[in-house]
Amino acid sequence: MVTARQISLAKAPRGDGSVPLAQIGDVQLHRVISSKRPSRAKVLVVQVVLVAAILAGWQIAADLHLVSALFWSTPFRIWDRGAQLFGGQRLDGTTIYSALEYTIVAAISGFLIGTVIGAGVGLSLWWSKTAEAVVSPFVIVFHALPKFALAPLLVLVMGLGMKSEIALAVALTVVTSLFTAQSGVRAVDSDQVKLLQSLGANRRDIFFKIVIPTSVPWIISALRINIGLALAGAIIGEMVASNNGIGHLIFYAGSIYDVALIWVGTGVLAAVAVLMYAGVTLLEKKLMIGLHVQM
Amino acid sequence: MLAEKDLTAMTCHKSVAAVEVSKVSVGFRREGQQDLLAVDDVSLRVFPGEFVSLVGPSGCGKSTLFSVIAGLLQPQAGQVVVEGTDTTGLTGGVGYMLQKDMLLPWRTIADNVGLSLELAGMKKSQARKECMPILERCGLGGFEISYPSQLSGGMRQRAALARTLLHGRQVVLLDEPFGALDAQTRSSLHDWLEDLGRDLGLTIILITHDVEEAVRLSDRIYVMTPRPGRIRGIVPVELARPRGLACVTSPDFARAKAKVLSLLGHSVASPVHESSDREMAKAMEG
Numbered sequence: 001m002v003t004a005r006q007i008s009l010a011k012a013p014r015g016d017g018s019v020p021l022a023q024i025g026d027v028q029l030h031r032v033i034s035s036k037r038p039s040r041a042k043v044l045v046v047q048v049v050l051v052a053a054i055l056a057g058w059q060i061a062a063d064l065h066l067v068s069a070l071f072w073s074t075p076f077r078i079w080d081r082g083a084q085l086f087g088g089q090r091l092d093g094t095t096i097y098s099a100l101e102y103t104i105v106a107a108i109s110g111f112l113i114g115t116v117i118g119a120g121v122g123l124s125l126w127w128s129k130t131a132e133a134v135v136s137p138f139v140i141v142f143h144a145l146p147k148f149a150l151a152p153l154l155v156l157v158m159g160l161g162m163k164s165e166i167a168l169a170v171a172l173t174v175v176t177s178l179f180t181a182q183s184g185v186r187a188v189d190s191d192q193v194k195l196l197q198s199l200g201a202n203r204r205d206i207f208f209k210i211v212i213p214t215s216v217p218w219i220i221s222a223l224r225i226n227i228g229l230a231l232a233g234a235i236i237g238e239m240v241a242s243n244n245g246i247g248h249l250i251f252y253a254g255s256i257y258d259v260a261l262i263w264v265g266t267g268v269l270a271a272v273a274v275l276m277y278a279g280v281t282l283l284e285k286k287l288m289i290g291l292h293v294q295m
Numbered sequence: 296m297l298a299e300k301d302l303t304a305m306t307c308h309k310s311v312a313a314v315e316v317s318k319v320s321v322g323f324r325r326e327g328q329q330d331l332l333a334v335d336d337v338s339l340r341v342f343p344g345e346f347v348s349l350v351g352p353s354g355c356g357k358s359t360l361f362s363v364i365a366g367l368l369q370p371q372a373g374q375v376v377v378e379g380t381d382t383t384g385l386t387g388g389v390g391y392m393l394q395k396d397m398l399l400p401w402r403t404i405a406d407n408v409g410l411s412l413e414l415a416g417m418k419k420s421q422a423r424k425e426c427m428p429i430l431e432r433c434g435l436g437g438f439e440i441s442y443p444s445q446l447s448g449g450m451r452q453r454a455a456l457a458r459t460l461l462h463g464r465q466v467v468l469l470d471e472p473f474g475a476l477d478a479q480t481r482s483s484l485h486d487w488l489e490d491l492g493r494d495l496g497l498t499i500i501l502i503t504h505d506v507e508e509a510v511r512l513s514d515r516i517y518v519m520t521p522r523p524g525r526i527r528g529i530v531p532v533e534l535a536r537p538r539g540l541a542c543v544t545s546p547d548f549a550r551a552k553a554k555v556l557s558l559l560g561h562s563v564a565s566p567v568h569e570s571s572d573r574e575m576a577k578a579m580e581g
């Protein structure tokens with residue numbers, strides 16, 4: 001049965017102005033499934049043109065003294081500075097390569113330690129409702145706290161160097177993985193637990209055969225957020241508590257008004273972030289396929 | 296009309312009942328609402344080797360009663376005795392196939408079916424080998440390394456059935472095991488289950504909405520009332536075994552079916568007197 005209202009709706013002109021492709025009596029048919037995908041090459045070309053335009057505009061504006069080259073530097077100066085650094089120039093007792101290595105080691109260590117501890121604690125809270133109730137408010141407070149405020153304290157306790165940097169990265173990542181592990185634990189299907197119990201399972205069996213497999217995809221889904229957080233922790237740590245790494249390089253550049261160097265450092269950081277992100281995304285896919293869960 | 300004596304003579308092979316449910320009541324606490332009485336004063340007695348069915352309207356507490364028998368739910372009142380042992384609130388004493396297939400999506404079919412063996416301490420590789428015969432018997436040969444999401448609804452149900460049977464308990468509870476199957480597969484599985492039950496000497500309690508299925512398979516059918524679930528009546532089925540598909544056309548079959556339907560509240564050509572069935576139910580419970 002078609003009601004009068006439905007008929008009038010079918011006849012009503014469409015706001016988006018799309019042209020009906022066919023008609024059955026008074027009823028117009030539209031195609032909502034777009035068959036065309038944007039071609040990759042086209043998108044890439046537009047993107048390259050966009051970046052080139054921005055850089056050219058920047059260079060020209062600086063040459064015409066519309067923006068201050070002293071404060072903003074220029075693309076050519078940044079390029080030259082980058083070439084010097086990657087050519088092996090020593091800066092404040094280090095090279096860009098060792099700074100890069102330092103930052104990557106700190107970020108990845110912080111990422112691994114924070115993720116493992118957070119996930120471990122989050123999962124183990126499944127064993128005791130009391131422990132969970134006791135710990136939960138503290139976790140929420142720690143989650144809400146801006147962790148960078150801890151940096152000076154960490155320097156005092158752990159001294160200047162990579163240790164306090166990693167500690168900051170851990171502080172940032174540990175809460176995210178703890179929360180996601182807990183969400184995973186809460187997502188455990190009580191009927192699956194029932195099934196295992198009916199087959200004579202004890203709590204340990206349920207933990208390893210249901211709780212862990214259910215939570216691991218949750219934890220994995222937090223890895224991408226965590227790699228970004230770990231990198232941020234490492235960089236801030238380097239600015240406050242270290243004399244090595246890309247973060248320190250940027251900080252040092254700021255203190256000597258080397259604007260081009262700030263840009264080089266930022267560019268390198270962006271590249272590192274993208275690579276780590278891509279790496280973790282790949283890892284995530286591999287793990288998810290290995291665990292046979294649909295994303 | 297059967298007296299208690301006759302029923303006992305007909306069904307009692309050994310003196311100890313395989314499953315004895317006495318005066319079980321289950322209520323659910325609900326936040327902001329009145330508590331819900333799901334099962335009210337239900338008693339059943341099933342003897343070794345018997346096949347018994349439980350039918351009743353949706354939501355009358357059949358699955359809840361199974362949870363109690365399997366020890367997954369503590370009843371507010373009453374007691375469950377399995378093979379002479381009080382198992383109220385204790386798990387692992389009976390095989391239980393839940394209403395949903397509950398295959399773990401991250402395990403292959405073989406690893407799902409072999410779960411009970413793994414839980415009993417067997418190595419995974421050994422458990423995989425052990426479950427091959429039952430997989431073959433359930434028509435799942437060649438699917439052991441598939442994942443549940445790659446199987447049809449009916450295949451998943453058969454896998455769940457295989458898992459329950461491999462658990463190896465004398466008493467098996469089946470909650471709508473053939474719900475998602477076509478009529479033909481269903482019918483062949485009926486024969487198969489009847490044979491298997493007899494070969495292994497299983498005591499089977501089956502929940503079904505299909506009255507013909509209940510009559511086809513059961514020695515006795517318990518009919519429940521709408522919620523709160525009580526036993527409204529017990530219908531014995533006196534058809535010779537093995538039954539085969541042909542039994543469906545016999546007058547005894549039609550009579551039993553009519554009786555169950557009338558207890559369920561459907562109007563049928565030859566009504567039966569409810570009061571007499573109540574008496575029978577009492578006799579059974581007593």
Ligand SMILES: Nc1ncnc2c1ncn2[C@@H]1O[C@H](COP(=O)(O)OP(=O)(O)OP(=O)(O)O)[C@@H](O)[C@H]1O
Nearest residue numbers: 323331333352353354355356357358359360394522
């Ligand atoms: N955990 C629970 N909490 C609250 N109420 C519940 C719970 N489990 C079941 N119930 C209620 O108990 C009643 C009986 O449920 P049950 O699943 O036993 O019905 P059923 O007879 O198996 O129905 P169906 O034939 O549809 O499977 C229902 O009204 C249901 O809402």
Ligand SMILES: [Mg+2]
Nearest residue numbers: 357358359394
């Ligand atoms: Mg049910």
